[in-house]
Amino acid sequence: MLNVIVTGGRDYDDGPFVSETLSKLHASRSGPITRLVNGGARGVDTFAKDWAIANGVQVVTVKADWDRFGKGAGPIRNREMAFGYPDSTLVAFPGNSGTKDMIQVALDHGMMILQYGEPANNEPDLFGGLRSSFAHV
Secondary structure, eight states, X not given: OEEEEEEOOTTOOOHHHHHHHHHHHHHSTTOOEEEEEEOOOTTHHHHHHXXXXXXXXXXXXXXXXXXXXXXXXXXXXXXXXXXXXXXXXXXXXXXXXXXXXXXXXXXXXXXXXXXXXXXXXTSOOTTTTTGGGSEEO
C-alpha cells in the first residue's frame, strides 16, 4: 500500500502523463496507491485528484488559505501536508517555486521522492543539485 503526496505546477498541462504515471505507480510493486494527498490547485493537483477518483483511491485535499496567509499560504500548506501525512511518498511533476518548496519540505522530512517528467522550456530545473537525493523516473 502506498500513500502519495503530489506536487507540480499549476500551469502543467499534460494531464494524460500525470494519469499514466500514477497508473504505473499504482500497478507497481510499490503500489497500490491507497491515498492521494494534493493541494487543490489547477494543473497537476487536479489531474491527480481526477485520476484518484476514477481509480477508487482516497483523496485528501489540503488547500492553501490565501486570504489568511497571503503569499505564505503555499509553503504553510506544503508543511501541513508533510506533517499530516509523514508516511507518504512525494510524487513530483514539473513546476515552479511551490513545487520546489514541497520538494525541500519532503527532503527535510526524509520522505521518498519520485520525480517524473522534465521541466518545460519555460520552467526552471528545480531538481539540479538535488537529483542524487531521490529517484528520477
